Amino acid sequence: MFPKLDPLLHSELRLAVMSILAGVDEADFTYLKKQTGATSGNLSVQIDKLTAAGYITVEKGFKGKMPRTTCKMTPAGQEAFRDYVEALKEYLSSGGPGGQRL
Amino acid sequence: MFPKLDPLLHSELRLAVMSILAGVDEADFTYLKKQTGATSGNLSVQIDKLTAAGYITVEKGFKGKMPRTTCKMTPAGQEAFRDYVEALKEYLSSGGPGGQRL
């Protein structure tokens, strides 16, 4: 009845990051930080986890002389994100008179 | 852009419990345990947290001679649940060509 929620995505910050990346082809660290309002440390850690899971790829380069970290969602990440959304629906749209809630 | 997700609801088991209660007026411990597949211990703890938050009420009685714990969602719980669902939408339906995902 209640499918398991991918723990990697069931995290506020990681979900926000994936949500952004789902819409924009690629985004750099600073942009993600601004959009999410996260601290650098937290963001860095969560990006590592998403990378380790193969959900995103990270490229490090330079923009002028400044370091620049660019993130991009992988196909596996896209699939995981879709699956997560589907799973969530099961939770949010449970039976009862209310019917579908989403 | 990304609203804060109520940490009390952003938990797999608590969300499942609330989801069930959102649809059924009331449910007892055993039923919740069966539906969620959770262990008793875990369920007990999460029910306590939802109770402490005022999201559900718990009534302890007897069904015949056996103890019986019945849970029911409060109005505050219903509101929190609705708000959580709304907040989640912001995460899941981010911009990009895909558009709304839910």
Place this chain on the structure above:
DNA sequence: AAAATTTGGTTTATATTGTAAACTTGTTTA
């Protein structure tokens, strides 16, 4: 009628996670 099993939980301990604070490396500005 003891002994073993089941029911319906609670308490406690542990493993995992999330988060912030501190640090690093290099750059720009005063």
Place this chain on the structure above:
DNA sequence: TAAACAAGTTTACAATATAAACCAAATTTT
């Protein structure tokens, strides 16, 4: 050249989730 800023990373700590162990009463088995 010293101070402040940019872009992160590392590390340490606090909060969470989960399971394991436990408990009391009821029921079933022998």
